[in-house]
Structure formats: structure tokens, C-alpha cells
Amino acid sequence: MGDVALDVRDLRKAFGGVHAVDGCSFAVPRGRISGLIGPNGSGKTTTFNLLTGVVRPDAGQVLYGSTDLAGLKPHQIFRLGITRTFQLTRVFREMTVLENMLSVVGLGVPDRAARARAEELLALVNLTTLRGEYGGRLSYGQQKLLEFARALMTDPELILLDEPAAGVNRTLLQHLLDHIHRLQERGKTILIVEHDMSVIMNHCERVFVMDAGVTIAEGLPAEIRRDARVIDAYFGRRRQA
Amino acid sequence: MALLELRGVDAAYGPIQILHGVSLHVDPGEVVAVIGPNGAGKSTTFKVVMGLVTRLGGEIVFDGRSLVGERPHRVLGRGLGYVPQGRVVFTTMTVAENLEIGAYLERDRAKIRVAMDEVFALFPRLAERRRQLAGSMSGGEQQMLAMGRALMMRPRMMMLDEPSLGLSPRFVDELFDTIVALARGGLTVMLVEQNAARALEIADRGYVLELGRNRFEGAGRDLLADAEVRQLYLGGAATA
Numbered sequence: 001m002g003d004v005a006l007d008v009r010d011l012r013k014a015f016g017g018v019h020a021v022d023g024c025s026f027a028v029p030r031g032r033i034s035g036l037i038g039p040n041g042s043g044k045t046t047t048f049n050l051l052t053g054v055v056r057p058d059a060g061q062v063l064y065g066s067t068d069l070a071g072l073k074p075h076q077i078f079r080l081g082i083t084r085t086f087q088l089t090r091v092f093r094e095m096t097v098l099e100n101m102l103s104v105v106g107l108g109v110p111d112r113a114a115r116a117r118a119e120e121l122l123a124l125v126n127l128t129t130l131r132g133e134y135g136g137r138l139s140y141g142q143q144k145l146l147e148f149a150r151a152l153m154t155d156p157e158l159i160l161l162d163e164p165a166a167g168v169n170r171t172l173l174q175h176l177l178d179h180i181h182r183l184q185e186r187g188k189t190i191l192i193v194e195h196d197m198s199v200i201m202n203h204c205e206r207v208f209v210m211d212a213g214v215t216i217a218e219g220l221p222a223e224i225r226r227d228a229r230v231i232d233a234y235f236g237r238r239r240q241a
Numbered sequence: 242m243a244l245l246e247l248r249g250v251d252a253a254y255g256p257i258q259i260l261h262g263v264s265l266h267v268d269p270g271e272v273v274a275v276i277g278p279n280g281a282g283k284s285t286t287f288k289v290v291m292g293l294v295t296r297l298g299g300e301i302v303f304d305g306r307s308l309v310g311e312r313p314h315r316v317l318g319r320g321l322g323y324v325p326q327g328r329v330v331f332t333t334m335t336v337a338e339n340l341e342i343g344a345y346l347e348r349d350r351a352k353i354r355v356a357m358d359e360v361f362a363l364f365p366r367l368a369e370r371r372r373q374l375a376g377s378m379s380g381g382e383q384q385m386l387a388m389g390r391a392l393m394m395r396p397r398m399m400m401l402d403e404p405s406l407g408l409s410p411r412f413v414d415e416l417f418d419t420i421v422a423l424a425r426g427g428l429t430v431m432l433v434e435q436n437a438a439r440a441l442e443i444a445d446r447g448y449v450l451e452l453g454r455n456r457f458e459g460a461g462r463d464l465l466a467d468a469e470v471r472q473l474y475l476g477g478a479a480t481a
Contacts, residue, residue, distance in 0.1 A: 018377075039409050040380035087407065088327075130280070137254060140326055140403075141279035141435065166407050167326075167435055169278040170476030195409050196436075236411035 004063075005030035005158055005189040011050055011060035011070075020046040022213030024060075028158075028206075033180060033190045035200040035221075038210035039234055044193045045087055047210070048162055052084050053077045064158070081157035085164065087193075089143035091150075093136030097127055100135050100146055104153045114153070121149040124179055126172060141167040148176060158189045165196040177203055197235075201225065209234065242305065244269045244398055244429050245290070245321070250299030252282075252289040258297065259285045261453045267398065272420070272430045274444035274461060276437040276474055282453040283433040284326060287400045291316050291323050304397070318346050322396035326403045326433075328383040330390070332376025336367050339375050339386055343393030353393070360389040363419065381412030388419070398429035405436045417443055438475050441465045449474060 006028040013021040021043045028034050038044050049055040051062055053074040062069040069077055092100050101118035105111055122128045125145035130138065138146060144167055151159060161180075165173050177199065180190055194200055200207060201221045209217040209224060211233040217224060224230055231237060243266035252260040259282045267273045275283050288294045290301055292313045301308040303321055317323070331339050340360060344353045361368035364385045370378060375386055384404060391399055401420070405413045413436070421443050424430050434440035441447050444461035449470060457470060464470050471477055 040382075040407070040412065041378075126279070133257075137257065139280055139284060145279060163407060165435075167279070167403060169435055169474060170437060171472070171474055172278060174476045195407060195413070197410055234409055234411060236414055 003030040004028065006051070006191070007061070007063040008047075008051070009061040009063070011047065011062065012058045013046055013050055013055060014058060019213050021050060021057075024210065024213065024215050026208045026215050026218060028189060028191050030189050031184065031187050032205045033184050033192065033203055035204035035207040036191060036193045036210065037195070037200055037207060037224075037234060038216075042210040042233075043213040044210055045162060046213075048084060048160055048193060051077075051160060052082065078154075081154075082160070083151045083154060083156040083158075084160035085144070085147045085151050085162055087162040087166070089140070089147050091135035091138070091143050091146050093134065095135055096132050097122065097135060097138070097146055098131040101150055101153060104150065117153060118149075121152055124175065125149045139167075141169065144168055145172070145176075152183075156188070159183065159191070161190065161192045161194075163194055164192060165194055165199050173199075243267060243302075244271075244304060245431070246300075246302045247286070247290070248300040248302075250286075250289060250301060251297040252285055253295050253297055254285075255295075259294075259453050260289065262299065263450065263453065263455060264299075265448050265455070265458070267429055267431050269397075269429055270424070270427060271445045272424045272432070272443055272461075274437070274440040274447040275431065275433045275450060276435075276440065276447060276464075277450040277456065278474065280452070281450040283450055284402050285453075286450070287323060287325075287402055287431075287433065290321070290400065314346065317394060317396075320394075320397040322391035322394060322399040324387050324391045324399065324401045324404065326406060328380060328387055328407070330375040330383050330386050333374060335372050335374055336378075336386055337371040339390050340367075340393050343390030346394060356393045356395055359395075360392050363392070363422070364389055381408050381415070384408060384412070384416065385419075392423075396428070398431070399423070401430065401432040403433055403435060405434060405439070413439070438465060 004027045008026050011021055011024045024047055036044055050057045053072050057070045102114055105114045122131055204221060207221050207224045208215055209230050217227045217230050246266040248264050249262045250260055263286055277283055285294055289296050292311050308316055340357050344356055347353050367385055367389055404416055432440055441461040441464050447461050447464045449457040
């Protein structure tokens with residue numbers, strides 16, 4: 001296997017009697033854009049929560065270089081250069097857009113550089129004119145964009161994006177995807193959970209598929225599109241053509 | 242005559258004005274899509290119709306009578322259903338309980354039963370899961386439940402705010418099939434979608450909003466084919 005940024009081995013998590021993640025394994029290639037797909041309720045978001053310390057795994061390993069992330073706290077994982085966005089956004093509702101961006105200052109971003117960087121990223125996501133607006137007043141789509149921009153403030157090595165396209169206008173989405181490619185060209189690793197298949201099929205080099213808490217398939221987008229198990233579990237037969 | 246008409250509507254959240262003179266109409270039996278960039282005022286348009294945000298000016302007429310000053314439950318009672326963004330269901334209640342709540346304005350038990358049977362016929366999966374807690378269902382099933390709950394009042398018209406948000410491709414296909422089936426059955430539909438190309442495919446007409454103002458309007462297929470609309474709002478993608 002080539003250079004691996006994140007090696008997930010037999011990860012498990014149960015909530016009460018529900019085995020949300022039930023032996024999930026996959027290896028995210030370094031410096032590439034990868035996708036994680038699967039039906040609603042298949043365990044994708046729980047997997048993200050396990051990778052970022054939001055939820056503690058019952059069993060399994062998450063190897064980032066020689067470090068096992070399993071059991072580490074979110075801020076410890078963040079300091080290792082890993083950042084994420086959330087499906088349901090986590091912006092600070094009573095802070096302004098710019099304050100949200102600068103909230104990561106002190107977490108490794110120097111104060112002087114931070115403001116310029118924040119303005120640059122806000123321009124990227126078309127939020128410049130709203131920089132003085134409270135986070136809680138933004139629409140859902142705008143909160144997604146703010147969170148995306150904020151996630152890039154620390155210049156992370158590994159970026160986990162949970163449904164970045166959901167609620168985002170398609171033209172703006174193209175700009176975000178262009179930016180994600182520029183990050184990848186600079187050597188960053190990106191893992192995207194997404195239901196928008198144009199994002200997965202056109203932008204990911206490797207795709208992992210989850211169903212009922214386990215990885216059922218992985219491969220190139222073209223291979224995944226033809227995989228009978230994936231078609232049954234996820235695409236539905238109409239998309240087979 | 243239009244079933245729903247907005248004329249020059251201004252609306253605000255607190256001190257911040259979001260809508261600046263938005264006008265649109267939906268004729269009986271039509272499917273109308275509202276699209277536009279993030280922050281265009283699409284969700285706010287629905288909320289001002291329902292009486293959920295402050296209307297500063299303009300007229301809103303449903304079925305020949307003004308909706309101005311009406312409380313949300315009164316709007317609902319007049320036959321206008323609303324499914325907000327983000328699969329808002331009561332997670333610690335069962336499917337059947339969620340549906341019953343949808344009919345809370347209806348006193349006649351027999352009518353509630355008929356409405357529930359209709360919802361179950363439309364969404365057989367909800368019938369299978371009627372005693373299951375809503376929070377334990379998948380995202381696609383919760384979206385079905387949110388729509389089913391709005392149908393319990395047997396509305397003449399429904400407003401759907403990003404119904405496909407966060408749903409897997411298979412569920413998105415099913416969802417759009419369901420919307421088309423409801424429309425064929427006589428329900429008038431207005432929907433907001435960031436999956437705008439998909440929405441315009443099933444829509445009779447569409448409106449493009451930008452920064453709280455009307456920008457374009459036209460037949461769904463004309464908007465889909467319009468080079469500027471494609472470039473500005475549909476990601477510039479080739480025709481599917």
C-alpha cells in the first residue's frame with residue numbers, strides 16, 4: 001500500500017444496543033482527496049466523530065503516522081493537524097462571522113497573520129459582506145460555508161468534511177471544490193462524506209462505502225459506481241445505467 | 242387565479258431586512274421551484290408566508306384571502322402545509338405520534354385515521370415503522386415523516402424547504418418521485434432546493450432569488466437551459 005495518512009482498523013462503537021460502527025476499516029491515502037459514502041444511518045458521521053475524538057471508540061485503532069488517535073480528546077487531535085466540519089453546523093451563534101474565524105487564534109494561528117487569512121477565506125466563501133453579522137443569523141448554507149472557511153484557518157494537514165455540498169449553491173460549490181483541489185496540490189489530505197455524487201465521482205480519487213456500520217466496498221469512483229452491493233445499498237437500481 | 246401570491250414582500254429578522262419586494266405566484270396544481278445562492282432569502286420567503294418572520298410590507302394572498310397578520314397555525318388551518326429545512330421531527334416520539342401531531346388542528350378522529358392511511362399508502366415504510374421512535378430512523382425516513390406529518394392536515398398546497406438535503410441518491414430519487422406523484426394527485430407544491438437542476442426538472446415554473454430580490458423567472462425547462470442561470474446558480478454543469 002502507498003503512503004497512508006490515516007489508517008482506520010476495525011473501529012467499533014455501540015450506542016446502547018445499536019452498533020453504529022461495527023468493524024470499520026479503511027486507509028486514507030496521503031495527499032489525496034477521498035470520499036466516504038453510504039446510506040443514511042450507515043455510520044459515516046459516527047466514524048467522523050470517532051476519528052476526531054468527539055466520540056470515544058469501544059475498540060479499534062486510528063493510526064495517524066505512528067500515533068493512535070483512538071481515545072484522544074478532540075483538541076489533542078486538532079493539534080496534530082486534523083480538522084473537520086460538521087453535517088449540522090457548529091458555528092458560534094453569538095459571535096460575528098469574523099469572530100468565528102478568529103476563534104481559532106491561540107490554537108496555533110499567529111494573531112497578526114490570522115486577520116488577513118480570515119479575510120482571504122471569507123472572500124473565498126462569499127461571506128465578506130457578512131463579516132460583522134452574528135453566526136446565528138446566517139442561513140444553514142451560509143453556516144456551512146463559514147464552518148468550511150474556519151476549518152482552513154489553521155492550515156491543517158488532514159481535513160474531514162461532513163457533507164460540504166449540503167445546502168450550498170452549486171456555483172459556489174464549484175469554487176469550494178477548486179479550492180479543495182488547490183489544497184490537495186499543496187499536499188493536504190482530504191476525506192469527504194457526501195451524498196452529492198457529482199462531488200464524489202468527479203473529485204475523489206478513492207471512495208470508501210459504508211453500510212450498517214462496516215465498509216462494504218472501496219475503490220476508484222468508476223469501480224464503485226458499478227459495484228452491485230453499492231448499487232443495492234445506496235444508488236438504487238435506476239442509477240445503474 | 243393564483244392559489245398563493247406574494248406582491249412586493251419585504252421581510253426582516255430583527256433589524257436585518259432579508260426580503261426586498263419579493264413577488265411570486267403559484268397557480269393551483271403547479272409545482273414551483275425557488276432557487277438562488279446562499280442567503281438569497283429562499284427560506285425566509287417560506288417563513289414570511291407562514292407568519293414566522295416579520296413582514297415589513299407587501300401583500301400575501303392565499304386562496305383569495307390575505308395571510309397578513311395570520312399566526313402560523315391559522316395559516317396551516319387554511320390549507321397551507323410547510324416542511325421546514327432539516328428533517329424536523331419529534332425524535333423521542335413514534336412515527337404514529339408524529340403524524341397525529343401533524344393533525345392537531347383536526348378534532349374528528351375518523352378524518353385523522355383517513356389522513357394517516359393516505360400517508361401510509363404514500364410512504365409504506367412509515368406504516369412498517371409506525372411504532373418506532375422517529376429519532377432511530379434514517380435521514381431519508383425522517384424526511385418522509387416530516388412530509389407525511391405536513392400531509393396530515395390534507396393541505397391544498399405544501400411548501401418544502403430543501404427536501405433532498407442530506408439524503409442518499411436513492412432517497413433523493415424516491416423523494417422527487419413522491420413530489421411528482423403528490424402534484425399529479427392535485428397538490429400544489431412550492432419547493433426550495435440547492436439541488437436546483439433536479440428541482441427545475443420537475444417544476445412547471447421557477448423563480449431565482451438573489452440578495453432578497455427577484456432575479457429571474459420562467460418555465461422550469463427554460464431556466465434549466467438558460468446559460469446565465471446555469472453559470473450563476475447551477476454550477477455551470479452540463480445538462481444531465
